[in-house]
Amino acid sequence: MDILIVTTILVVTLVLLVSERIPVDLTAVGIMVALMLTGVLPPLEAVQGFANPAVITVAAMFLISRAMIRTGAVGFIGQKVIFYSRGNPKLALMLVMVIVAVASAFINNTPVVVLFIPVVLSLSCEYQISPSRLLIPVSYASILAGTSTLIGTSTNIIVSDLSATYGFGELSMFELSTLGVPIAIIGIVFIYFFSPRTLPSLTSPICEIGSEKGRKYLAELLIHRGSPLLGRDPQTAFGEKYPSIQVTEVIRYNHIYYPGRDRVMISNDDMLLVKGSASDLVAALEDDIVELTPAENGLKFGSDDPESLVVELIITPQSSLRGTRLRETHLRRDPRLRIIAIEHSGQHFTGGKIHDVRLRTGDILLIQCPEKSLERLRGSTDYIVVEDVQQDIVIRRKARTTAIIFAGIVAGATTGVADIMTCALAGAFLMILLRCIRIREAYGALQGDVLLLIAGTIALGAAMETTGASRLYAEMFLGLFKDAGPSMVLAGFLLLTSVSTQILSNNATAVLLLPVAISTALSIGVDPRPFIIAVCFGASACFATPIGYQTNLLVYGPGGYRFSDYLKLGIPLNLIVLIMGGLFIPRIWPF
Numbered sequence: 001m002d003i004l005i006v007t008t009i010l011v012v013t014l015v016l017l018v019s020e021r022i023p024v025d026l027t028a029v030g031i032m033v034a035l036m037l038t039g040v041l042p043p044l045e046a047v048q049g050f051a052n053p054a055v056i057t058v059a060a061m062f063l064i065s066r067a068m069i070r071t072g073a074v075g076f077i078g079q080k081v082i083f084y085s086r087g088n089p090k091l092a093l094m095l096v097m098v099i100v101a102v103a104s105a106f107i108n109n110t111p112v113v114v115l116f117i118p119v120v121l122s123l124s125c126e127y128q129i130s131p132s133r134l135l136i137p138v139s140y141a142s143i144l145a146g147t148s149t150l151i152g153t154s155t156n157i158i159v160s161d162l163s164a165t166y167g168f169g170e171l172s173m174f175e176l177s178t179l180g181v182p183i184a185i186i187g188i189v190f191i192y193f194f195s196p197r198t199l200p201s202l203t204s205p206i207c208e209i210g211s212e213k214g215r216k217y218l219a220e221l222l223i224h225r226g227s228p229l230l231g232r233d234p235q236t237a238f239g240e241k242y243p244s245i246q247v248t249e250v251i252r253y254n255h256i257y258y259p260g261r262d263r264v265m266i267s268n269d270d271m272l273l274v275k276g277s278a279s280d281l282v283a284a285l286e287d288d289i290v291e292l293t294p295a296e297n298g299l300k301f302g303s304d305d306p307e308s309l310v311v312e313l314i315i316t317p318q319s320s321l322r323g324t325r326l327r328e329t330h331l332r333r334d335p336r337l338r339i340i341a342i343e344h345s346g347q348h349f350t351g352g353k354i355h356d357v358r359l360r361t362g363d364i365l366l367i368q369c370p371e372k373s374l375e376r377l378r379g380s381t382d383y384i385v386v387e388d389v390q391q392d393i394v395i396r397r398k399a400r401t402t403a404i405i406f407a408g409i410v411a412g413a414t415t416g417v418a419d420i421m422t423c424a425l426a427g428a429f430l431m432i433l434l435r436c437i438r439i440r441e442a443y444g445a446l447q448g449d450v451l452l453l454i455a456g457t458i459a460l461g462a463a464m465e466t467t468g469a470s471r472l473y474a475e476m477f478l479g480l481f482k483d484a485g486p487s488m489v490l491a492g493f494l495l496l497t498s499v500s501t502q503i504l505s506n507n508a509t510a511v512l513l514l515p516v517a518i519s520t521a522l523s524i525g526v527d528p529r530p531f532i533i534a535v536c537f538g539a540s541a542c543f544a545t546p547i548g549y550q551t552n553l554l555v556y557g558p559g560g561y562r563f564s565d566y567l568k569l570g571i572p573l574n575l576i577v578l579i580m581g582g583l584f585i586p587r588i589w590p591f
Contacts, residue, residue: 002040002467002469003467003468003469003472005038005040005467006040006460006463006464006467006469007469009031009034009035009038009040009460009463010460010464010469010512013027013030013031013457013460014504016030017504017505017508018503018504023322023323023449024449024452024453024505025323025448025449025452025453027453027456028449028452028453028454028455028456028457029452029456030456031456031457031459031460032046032047032049032455032456032459035459035460035463040463040466040467041459041462041463041466045459045462046459047455047459048458048459048462049454049455049456049457049458049459049462050455052161052165052454052455052458053161053164053419053421054157054158054160054161054162054454054458055451055454055455055458056421056424056425057157057161057420057421057424057425058154058157058158058450058451058454059446059451060421060424060425060427060428061107061108061151061154061157061424062108062318062445062446062447062450063428063431063432063437063442063445063446064107064406064409064424064427064428064431065107065108065110065111065112065445066111066318066381066437066441066442066444066445067402067431067436067437068107068111068402068403068406069107069111069112069114069115070436070437070441071398071399071401071402071436071437086127089127089129089133089196090192090196092123092127092129092134093133093134093137093192093195093196094192096116096119096120096123096134096137096138096141097137097138097141097188097191097192098141098188099116100112100113100116100138100141100142100145101141101142101144101145101184101188102145103142104141104142104143104145104146104152104153105145105146105148105149105152105184106149106151106152106406106410107151107152107406108146108151108152108153108154109142109143109145109146109152109153109551110142110317110318110550110551110554111318111445112142113138113139113142113551113554113555114316114317114384114554116138117135117138117314117384117554117555117558118384118385120134120135120138121558130200130201130202131202131558131559132199132200132201132202132559132560132561132565133195133196133199133200133201135555135558135559135561136195136199136552136555136559136561136565136566136569137191137192137195137199138551138555139549139551139552139554139555140187140191140543140569140570140573141184141187141188141191142551143540143541143542143543143549143551143552144183144184144187144188144573145180145184146540147176147180147183147184147536147537147540147541148176148177148180148181148183148184149173149174149176149177149180150171150172150173150174150175150176150413150420151173151409151410151413151420151424152180153506153540154450154454154507155506155507155510155536155539155540156171156176156536156540157420158454158507158510158511159171159510159514159532159535159536159539160420161421162458162461162510162511162514163514163532166465166514166515166518166528168518168528168529168532170419170420171532171536172414173410173413173414173420174414176533176536176537178588179533179537179580179581179584179585179588180537182580183537183576183577183580183581186576186580187573187576187577190572190573190576191569191573194569194572195569198565198568198569199565199568199569200258200260200261200560200561200565201260201261202248202258202260202261202559202560219273219274219275219276219281219292219310220251220271220272220273220274220292220293220340220341220366221271221272221274221284221285221290221291221292221293222269222270222271222272222290222291222292222293223266223267223268223269223270223271223272223290224268224269224290224291225268227266227289227290228289229266229289229290230266230267230268231265231266231267232265232266233259233265233266234247234250234259234264234265234266234272235247235259235260237266238274238276238280238284241283242276242280242281242283242284243280244276244277244279244280245274245275245276245277245280245281245284246274246275246276247259247272247273247274248273248274248275249272249273249560250262250264250266250270250271250272250273251270251271251272251273252264252267252269252270252271254349256343256560258560271293272290273366293340310340310366310367310368311366311367311369311374311377311385312364312365312366312367312385313331313364313365313367313377313383313384313385314362314363314364314383314384314554314557314558315359315360315361315362315363315364315365315382315383316361316381316382316383316384316554317361317447317550317554318381318444318445318446318447319359319361319381319382319383320382320444321359321382321383322359322360322361322449323358323359323360323449324358324359325355325356325357325358325359326339326342326355326356326357326358326359327355327356329359331365331367332355336369336370336373337367337368337369337373338367338368338369339365339366339367340366340367340368341365341366342357342363342364342365342366343363343364343366343557344357344359344360344363360553361550361553361554362546362553362554362555362556362557362558363557364557364558365383381441381444381445398434398435398436401434401436402431402436405427405430405431405434405436406427408423408427409423409424409426409427412426428442450507453505453507453508454507454511457507457508457511457512458511460511460512461511461512461514461515464512464515464516465515470515470516470518470519471519471523473516473519474516474519474520474523475523477492477493477496477516477520478520478523478524480492486524486526486530486586486591487582487586487591489520489524490530490531490534490582490585490586491578491581491582493513493517493520493531493534493538494534494537494538494578494581494582494585495538495578496513496538497509497510497513497517497534497535497538497539497541498538498539498541498542498574498577498578500512500513500538500539501538501539501540501541501542501548501549502542502544502545502547502548503545503547503548504548505548505549505550506539506540506542506548506549507539509538509539510535510536510539513535513538513539514532514535517531517532517534517535518531518532526591527589527590527591529589530585530586530589530590530591533585533588533589534581534585537577537581537585538577538578538581541573541574541577541578543566543569543570543571543573543574544566544567544570544571544574545563545566545567545570546561546563546566552566
């Protein structure tokens with residue numbers, strides 16, 4: 001009976017995590033409540049996930065990663081990319097991927113990608129390189145390198161602590177590097193050669209907006225009936241008469257089309273997201289070939305108008321706005337800000353519709369604000385102001401202190417002076433004490449929804465183990481590999497983990513499948529260590545969809561990607577991880 005209850009809770013959990021009908025942190029709390037109410041776990045065991053070393057370690061690493069970014073320990077290097085690439089798209093791509101990979105191997109990869117999105121956008125604007133050619137590679141490089149060390153991704157930390165809980169020992173700091181580094185190198189080389197052939201080349205709407213000389217403006221223009229632009233190609237519609245106006249998106253019934261990639265002609269009631277000079281925009285409006293949308297009525301264009309700056313804000317993974325309806329946010333209540341439109345999950349909303357949208361990671365808000373409000377927006381961790389090279393003011397005087405503390409964390413965990421939780425917690429304490437990061441920022445860096453999800457899924461994993469459900473699932477899985485050897489079973493489990501992580505989060509996949517992996521290994525009489533390692537690599541091998549990994553979702557909007565763009569590069573990268581994992585995990589970690 002308990003197995004049936006746990007299976008039901010597991011199925012409901014999977015549906016809610018995939019559909020996101022309710023926030024993931026609420027789903028996590030629901031898991032613990034359900035396990036307590038059904039009597040599957042006593043209350044103390046159901047909430048024991050909050051005291052799990054994995055939760056504490058991941059929380060500390062979130063804070064440490066934020067401090068590393070905040071003090072410029074990573075950002076300064078990012079700025080050098082712009083200088084050394086000198087407009088060479090291939091060199092820029094390789095430099096960005098290598099720097100992101102090295103950084104992601106030692107600090108949580110999500111804040112690294114958050115930092116590099118504005119760097120990439122600035123690089124794209126300065127040298128006319130399409131950001132859509134760079135942003136997915138940035139995300140993929142961070143994922144590949146994050147698997148190379150224990151602290152590169154929260155997934156590895158979770159698996160290590162759960163492995164110790166089950167009695168099979170923790171992972172050492174560089175245990176995964178033996179295989180993780182070669183996989184990362186091969187993956188980055190693959191991306192370097194094939195991303196220019198497979199990824200779209202889309203223009204960035206924010207380029208040149210903030211330059212004082214020849215400033216350009218973002219605007220949404222409505223195509224009215226009788227407009228001479230009807231039936232014309234948006235790439236050439238404004239022609240020689242309005243040469244500075246460039247159409248970056250065509251919005252039709254909330255759906256977004258990108259000129260140059262999508263074959264689309266201008267039609268009645270289309271909205272065009274354009275950038276152009278004040279004179280050309282005003283001229284097009286005065287000639288009555290377009291009109292401002294209702295949301296933009298009253299907007300003025302002109303370099304002497306301090307109230308007419310229009311910029312984009314990207315919602316970050318640690319944003320306090322995630323899961324909140326737009327009408328309930330401080331942005332909506334701020335009289336100095338005017339929200340024009342929002343791009344949400346590939347759809348474009350304006351007018352009354354935007355206020356009911358629940359914000360999520362990667363959403364893009366198009367806002368009008370006074371220039372004097374930009375500094376305040378830049379100081380927030382809730383969003384990236386995409387016309388900036390850096391999202392925050394950097395406290396460089398603390399960079400050396402932060403680097404020394406971080407080096408101590410790595411050295412302590414590597415030499416075995418203390419376990420990773422102790423080292424991470426001590427490092428976080430010192431960084432706050434020595435003011436490398438303010439206490440308010442430290443709380444904002446914790447990503448409570450991720451920590452709650454880990455605690456909730458740990459409780460569910462414990463219930464699966466206690467009731468024997470994981471053993472039952474392992475037997476069902478082994479039924480697919482009857483008479484197969486351990487290597488084939490391992491390869492199959494690696495595939496199962498990789499497929500699961502495309503639709504669930506990597507952390508949830510690791511927690512839910514680790515007990516099954518251990519039960520599978522014990523059922524066939526082999527050492528569970530190779531299967532534990534397979535969970536690390538499989539759970540992080542999320543390249544084929546934008547929803548399974550935070551960094552993929554984060555670049556989805558700014559890059560103007562479609563779901564299919566992830567498949568083109570993602571499936572081959574998944575195969576690289578699966579093939580190399582299947583071949584080399586049994587050799588490096590023998591059965």
